Amino acid sequence: QKEVEQDPGPLSVPEGAIVSLNCTYSNSAFQYFMWYRQYSRKGPELLMYTYSSGNKEDGRFTAQVDKSSKYISLFIRDSQPSDSATYLCAMTLWQFYFGTGTSLTVIP
Amino acid sequence: DAGITQSPRYKITETGRQVTLMCHQTWSHSYMFWYRQDLGHGLRLIYYSAAADITDKGEVPDGYVVSRSKTENFPLTLESATRSQTSVYFCASSEVRADQPQHFGDGTRLSIL
Numbered sequence: 001q002k003e004v005e006q007d008p009g010p011l012s013v014p015e016g017a018i019v020s021l022n023c024t025y026s027n028s029a030f031q032y033f034m035w036y037r038q039y040s041r042k043g044p045e046l047l048m049y050t051y052s053s054g055n056k057e058d059g060r061f062t063a064q065v066d067k068s069s070k071y072i073s074l075f076i077r078d079s080q081p082s083d084s085a086t087y088l089c090a091m092t093l094w095q096f097y098f099g100t101g102t103s104l105t106v107i108p
Numbered sequence: 109d110a111g112i113t114q115s116p117r118y119k120i121t122e123t124g125r126q127v128t129l130m131c132h133q134t135w136s137h138s139y140m141f142w143y144r145q146d147l148g149h150g151l152r153l154i155y156y157s158a159a160a161d162i163t164d165k166g167e168v169p170d171g172y173v174v175s176r177s178k179t180e181n182f183p184l185t186l187e188s189a190t191r192s193q194t195s196v197y198f199c200a201s202s203e204v205r206a207d208q209p210q211h212f213g214d215g216t217r218l219s220i221l
Contacts, residue, residue: 032207043112043198043212044151088150092207095166100150 003027006089006099015108019076023089023099026070030091033065035074038086038101047087048074079106111135112213114199120219121189129184129216131199139202140182141166141210142174144195151198156206157182189220 006023013019021035032051036044048063050056056063062075072091076083083106089099115130133140142154153166155174163174171193173185186193196217200210 032209034209036212041215041217043200043214046209046211049209095153095156095206096210098151100148 003097004089004091004099007102008100010103010105012105012107013079015079015081015106017079017106019074019079019083019104019106021074021076021087021089021102021104023072023091024070025072025091025097027091027093027097028067028070029093030097032092033063033072034090034092035061035063036088036090038088040085044088081106081108112199112201112211114197114213114216116216117214118217120221122221123189123191125189127186127189127218129186129197129199129218131182131184131213133180133182133199133201135201135203135211136179137201137203137211138179139204139206139208139210140176141200141202142172142182142184143198143200144168144193145198145215146195154184154197158206186218191220194218194220 004025035048037047038044053065053067060077064073086101086103088101112133121127141156143151152168157163157176176182196215198215199213202208202210
């Protein structure tokens with residue numbers, strides 16, 4: 001069993017839709033939870049970074065961590081074509097564990 | 109704010125050749141990392157370094173060599189390239205601890221013929 005599971009998609013939504021991206025994990029000791037966005041032919045860039053269970057909001061983005069269910073989510077409100085990218089979840093113990101990424105396309 | 113610079117961005121070489129991928133960071137971050145990214149596997153850690161002259165293996169180190177004589181540079185060498193090493197390679201850094209957010213370069217796309 002992989003430490004981190006992420007549905008690869010692809011996910012295609014119309015502009016303005018709410019997007020929900022999810023990851024599950026197996027190790028209850030994970031401490032930090034992150035979401036990265038990766039545009040084509042670019043490196044991953046950090047979007048959101050949380051430590052505890054609960055929600056963290058930054059503009060149109062909300063990161064949610066449910067440690068009891070070992071489940072994290074990223075919500076994108078009012079999605080834009082510029083949000084089209086691959087989204088990677090990541091979590092850490094003493095090292096990083098990445099999901100394989102979900103490809104998102106927002107259609108104008 | 110240059111951040112992390114990787115060179116070259118694209119490289120084509122032949123099996124058996126030695127190739128070195130360069131990584132330079134301007135933040136003076138302690139930790140640096142090398143990953144490869146392949147379809148279906150995501151990001152896999154090759155090697156990491158906690159400081160100058162301190163390196164350690166990651167998940168997939170075979171066939172790779174690293175060095176870190178200066179804090180800002182962390183080159184990755186494929187001593188005798190194989191086709192299975194065709195991949196996109198990313199360098200990353202984090203400020204003080206290995207579990208802090210990592211900041212990535214834009215990658216080197218390496219093709220081995």
